Each structure stands twice: as structure tokens, then as C-alpha cells.
Ligand SMILES: Cc1cc2nc3c(=O)[nH]c(=O)nc-3n(C[C@H](O)[C@H](O)[C@H](O)COP(=O)(O)O)c2cc1C
Ligand code: SF4
């Protein structure tokens with residue numbers, strides 16, 4: 001079993017970020033099919049493809065588009081989420097820095113389908129290079145008549161604005177992102193209303209992940225059935241090529257594109273070359289640090305389909321696969337993850353604002369060998385409070401990460417709490 | 420004080436957003452101001468507020484929410500070492516400690532000559548090429564102690580350090 005490169009097919013082509021090279025490799029060919037169909041037909045096509053959002057929640061993309069409020073008298077906006085700050089996740093960065101025209105092409109297709117004439121790309125501030133690459137691609141596309149008043153001669157005004165973030169993980173959450181894009185502090189908003197009804201500037205808005213939007217030109221070019229067929233598990237409802245970031249203790253960490261349903265065993269041992277010399281697999285976080293980790297015996301019987309990961313007790317999340325070998329102290333790993341959530345809590349609600357720093361403090365003394373046997377019950381309690389009472393998914397994610405460690409590796413925490 | 424060029428850049432940046440939505444330009448304006456001045460003083464909040472018709476307290480509230488905006492002068496060069504989970508698994512703390520030792524300062528501090536600040540950073544999106552750091556928000560990946568030493572040698576000699584990613588991608 002190997003990689004199957006579709007979105008990443010031209011990743012290693014020199015100068016694939018330029019319009020000429022992108023076009024020489026079939027770039028913008030989707031536009032030939034795009035205008036042949038009415039927008040509504042494309043929404044149905046994307047629905048039929050089975051594409052699920054790649055940003056974290058895995059919501060079906062076509063269905064999300066069909067929820068857009070109609071007849072509001074307000075413009076519709078597309079917002080592309082390139083905040084990519086979930087620990088372990090680094091593939092959107094490759095897309096925007098090395099294949100920026102693919103994203104522009106995806107934006108054109110999507111805006112036609114949802115009838116939007118202004119798209120925003122919210123890119124995390126640390127991706128200065130990615131932002132430069134995007135700006136250059138947009139400028140090229142404008143000069144070539146692919147954006148502006150007409151697209152390839154077809155009357156369809158469209159502009160793209162790149163908006164740089166400035167260091168805040170919470171801005172990846174779609175409502176916080178919209179607040180940030182509007183020029184406020186990036187704090188989450190109450191849902192409903194969902195962005196499709198009242199999003200950016202209270203207008204109907206679609207927020208989609210970079211990889212989600214980069215998938216659209218392939219659906220336009222090859223059709224829903226082709227996309228749905230990229231699936232090793234015919235019963236799975238999350239078909240398509242999927243780009244994952246593999247990190248941690250494998251021989252060849254990297255950004256890989258695989259078919260839905262590729263077993264973790266093959267991903268880790270074949271595609272990534274297996275574990276580091278002399279080491280054995282211990283645990284894997286299958287969807288970014290926000291998702292519960294799974295121990296070796298579970299992950300090796302799991303595939304990358306959304307259904308399989310969920311049945312195993314975790315989530316596909318952002319597609320960040322973090323591999324840990326038997327040299328890893330799980331309490332230490334969980335402490336580092338908790339430190340991240342404590343740092344990134346936006347402070348709006350108490351369970352998350354207070355729960356995370358307390359978790360870090362307690363885990364800190366546990367890994368220093370000064371834990372108390374009662375500490376684990378306190379951690380369970382904090383996690384439950386955060387999971388049940390946080391205002392947004394960040395607090396819930398922090399709870400899940402902690403609970404995953406406590407559930408599968410409790411003995412390691414207990415061993416450190418013996419005094 | 421912002422230069423005329425920076426003020427013009429901010430006014431041009433405002434045009435990226437729909438009519439009447441100039442508040443959206445505040446983050447970009449702060450990036451432009453910081454690129455010129457190195458950090459954001461209350462004076463800058465007032466100036467940016469004036470250019471975008473926003474209350475200075477609003478500009479300040481935004482600036483203090485995000486970590487990349489410097490609220491006090493940082494070093495000429497900022498080294499952000501990611502120590503989040505994927506990098507930690509690949510030896511990030513050893514890298515950070517090595518830099519601390521060589522520069523004789525701790526994370527969060529700036530060298531006495533004001534040249535270099537080092538920080539422990541959260542995930543910067545290089546997890547598959549860990550450990551990684553950024554120098555002035557430009558990537559350096561698959562780090563080894565030797566690579567880090569080469570970066571520090573260049574910085575200490577006052578030479579520019581190019582991000583390998585930006586060189587090899589052409
Ligand atoms: C704390 C938090 C951080 C998130 N960060 C990102 C992110 O960096 N990129 C992203 O696409 N989605 C992120 N999401 C998910 C978004 O809220 C949203 O579901 C997604 O952008 C929708 O796009 P999709 O349907 O194409 O997946 C995050 C969610 C939460 C709760
Ligand atoms: S859970 Fe509450 S404090 Fe934490 S990020 Fe969400 S809104 Fe902010």
C-alpha cells in the first residue's frame with residue numbers, strides 16, 4: 001500500500017506555485033466544466049461526492065453549502081480557513097505555499113457554486129511565506145483574467161482577500177475566526193445562528209478548510225462518482241483522497257495523501273517506514289492534539305476512515321497523526337498538550353479558563369514525581385467539567401486529550417503518584 | 420510615529436475589505452505598523468485608530484489579544500522554538516536549551532545587546548519536519564544542534580539567515 005497523490009500530485013514539480021507551471025500541469029482545467037452547469041447543480045454534485053470537511057468537524061460539505069440562507073438581500077461570502085494551528089497539523093501550509101493556484105482554483109469553483117463574489121483566506125500569521133505565495137498567485141490570476149470582473153471571459157465578479165492572523169489558536173474555530181476577520185478579538189460566538197445564515201458581517205457565509213476547497217476542482221473535473229470511489233471501505237461515508245500530517249516517532253514523518261480507509265498499520269509501517277530503530281509503537285493521536293489518543297493494539301486495528309476512528313473512540317479531527325513510541329512518558333506528553341490549551345484558552349468561559357491552568361499545575365507536579373494519589377480523581381473531575389460546560393469546542397478538546405491519556409494509560413499516572 | 424509610506428499602506432490595505440468594514444483592516448494595519456516600528460506602543464494604537472476611524476481602546480484590545488503583536492520592544496531577531504507535542508517528541512526542548520546556553524539567556528529573554536530574543540513557541544505548522552523553529556517568522560526545519568549552531572553563528576555575525584524552504588522552493 002502506498003500513497004495515492006491527487007491533490008498533491010504536482011507538489012514536487014519545480015515552480016508549481018506559478019501560473020504557467022500550474023497551467024502546464026492541467027491547472028484551471030476545472031473552469032472548462034464549471035460554467036457548463038448551474039451553481040445549484042454543483043452543490044448537488046459536491047453532496048453526491050461525499051466530501052466531508054477536512055478542518056476538524058468533518059461536516060459534509062455539500063450539505064453545508066445547501067444551508068446558505070437565500071434572499072437575505074446581503075452578499076454571500078466564502079471564508080477559507082487556513083488558521084492551521086492544531087498541534088500536529090502542517091499540510092495546509094504545504095498547499096498554500098507550494099500549490100497556491102490550486103486553492104485559487106478551488107475558490108473560483110466554490111464561489112460559482114454558492115454565488116459568492118468575495119472570498120477571504122484567513123491565514124495564520126506565522127505563515128508569512130504562505131501568505132506571500134498566495135498574494136502572488138492571486139495577483140497572477142487577476143492579471144490573467146481568472147479573477148476580477150470576469151473569469152475566463154465569463155461575467156462573474158470575484159475578488160479574494162488574504163487576511164493574516166496574528167497568533168491565536170482559537171481563531172481556527174469558525175465563529176472566532178469571523179470575529180477576528182471583522183476586526184474584533186478572536187472569541188467564539190454563540191451558535192445558532194450558524195455562519196451559513198449569519199456569518200461574516202452578519203451575511204450568509206461558508207467557512208471551509210483549505211484542503212476541503214482544494215478538493216473541489218477535482219470533483220468538478222472528474223465528477224462525484226469518481227471522488228466517492230476513492231475509498232477502500234465501500235461502506236464508509238467519508239470518501240476521497242485525504243492529506244494527513246504524520247509526526248512523531250516514525251522513520252519518515254511527513255505530509256502524505258492517502259485513500260479513505262487506508263489502515264493505520266500500513267500508514268505507519270509502510271508509508272512512514274515504521275518506528276525508529278529498536279523502538280515499539282505505544283500510542284497514536286489520530287486527529288490532532290485535541291483528540292483522544294489510542295493505544296497500539298487499538299490503532300493497529302483501525303483505519304483512517306472517519307467511521308473506523310470514531311468506533312475506536314477518537315476522532316479524525318484535522319488529519320494530524322502523532323505517533324509515540326515506547327520511550328514516551330504519556331503523562332509528560334499529556335502535560336505538554338495541556339500547557340497548549342492553557343496558553344490558547346481565550347478566557348471567555350470559566351471551565352476552560354480555569355480548568356486548563358489547573359490541569360497543567362497538577363500534571364506538572366505528577367511528572368515531577370510529587371503527585372498525590374487523589375490527583376487523578378481531581379483531573380477526572382476537571383476534564384468532565386470542561387467537557388460538559390465549556391462554551392466552545394476548545395475546552396471540550398482539552399478535556400478529550402486529557403481523558404484519552406487517563407483512560408488508556410492510567411497506570412503510568414498512578415505509578416508517578418505513589419510518592 | 421508611522422511614516423507616510425506606512426500610513427499610505429494602511430489606507431490601501433483598508434480597501435481590501437467591503438465598504439464600511441474598515442474595522443477588518445485593524446489586524447493588517449497592526450502588522451504594517453509593527454513591520455516598521457518593531458513593536459506597538461499606545462501611540463501606534465492612536466494612530467491606527469485615527470486611520471481606520473476606530474477608538475484607540477479597540478485597537479489596543481485587538482493588539483493585546485494576539486501573541487504576534489509585540490507590546491514592548493523585542494530583540495532585533497526573534498527565535499521561536501516550537502516545543503509542542505510533535506516537536507517535543509523529536510527533541511525540541513534539547514534544541515531550546517542549547518540555544519539558551521549559547522546565548523546565555525533564558526526563554527522569554529533578550530540578549531543584553533538587544534539583538535536576539537528566544538521564546539518557547541506553540542505549534543508552528545512544521546510537525547512533520549520537527550523539530551522546528553522560526554527566525555523572524557521564517558521556517559527552519561528538521562533541526563539538529565549543528566543546524567541551530569549555524570543559524571546562531573550567522574545571527575551573531577550580523578548576517579541574514581535565509582529560510583531553507585524559501586531558497587529550495589525557488
Ligand atoms: C479550537 C478550534 C480550532 C480550529 N482550527 C481550525 C483550523 O485551523 N483550520 C480549519 O480548517 N478548521 C479549524 N477548526 C474547525 C472550524 O471551526 C470549522 O469547522 C472548519 O473550518 C470548517 O471547514 P470544513 O467544513 O471544510 O472542515 C477549528 C475548530 C476549533 C474548535
Ligand atoms: S472553551 Fe471558553 S474559554 Fe475556552 S476557548 Fe472556548 S470560549 Fe474561550
Ligand code: FES
Pocket residue numbers: 087088089501502503504505506507541542543544545546549551
Ligand atoms: S508541534 Fe512543533 S511545529 Fe507542530
